[in-house]
Amino acid sequence: MYNGRTDPVEHISHFNQRMAVHSKNEALTYKVFLSSLGLVAMRLFDGVGAGSIDSFKELTRAFRSHFITCSRVPRPLDSLLFMSMQERETLKMYSDRYWEMFNEINRDFDDMALRTFKVSLPAKHDLRKSLTKKPVRSMRRLMDRIEKYKQVEEDQQQEKGKAKVIP
Structure with missing residues (x-):
């Protein structure tokens, strides 16, 4: 309706x-x-x-x-260029925010998205290092790589939580 x-x-x-x-x-x-x-x-x-x-x-x-x-006004492409991962922001939080912005852009800019996602990560982030050493060529491969690193991040956070509980 x-x-x-x-x-x-x-x-x-x-x-x-x-x-x-x-x-x-x-x-x-x-x-x-x-x-x-x-x-x-x-x-x-x-x-x-x-x-x-x-x-x-x-x-x-x-x-x-x-x-x-x-009418919904599409966001300009350069919106992605101004995004960066914030201090204390998890990869999950950042990638959710990034893809939400990406989906508001009404054009096919996958190539730009592949590059801007990588450069907006902190230089010392393991995912950025991985994307630099072994670049991805498709959005699907980028999403797969992000998922792997999100899982590693979540596992590390769980391990930290367990370490704090053990006397």
Whole structure:
């Protein structure tokens, strides 16, 4: 249900995915789309005169233009360049923050992400040393390497916790 505050393009995209099997039936798609609108959005179309919108494409265009101020603005690529791992931040915390930012960039910049992730780690970090000695060439391989180092970090933290408990 569209509430009038979220990205209209995302709503249309999600709606189209759900309605893919019915995409040939434009009348049904039109009616179901209207039923996916909350009260705020419905008011917009209540005032539209009969026959003023001739197609589902026109309907979604009107919807997008009316709720344009709710559109999500993608972050610029250089947002990744200003990220760095903070003191006392775990690799898990940093990588979660990094990938959240990366996913907000609406372009294919995997190569840049591979480089910026590495250089934003502290120079003495074991993962950075590993990525320098043996660079990865794909996002999947980077994610796999990060997972290995996160596990090592977690194991080390557990060992420290055990060492403190033993008298």
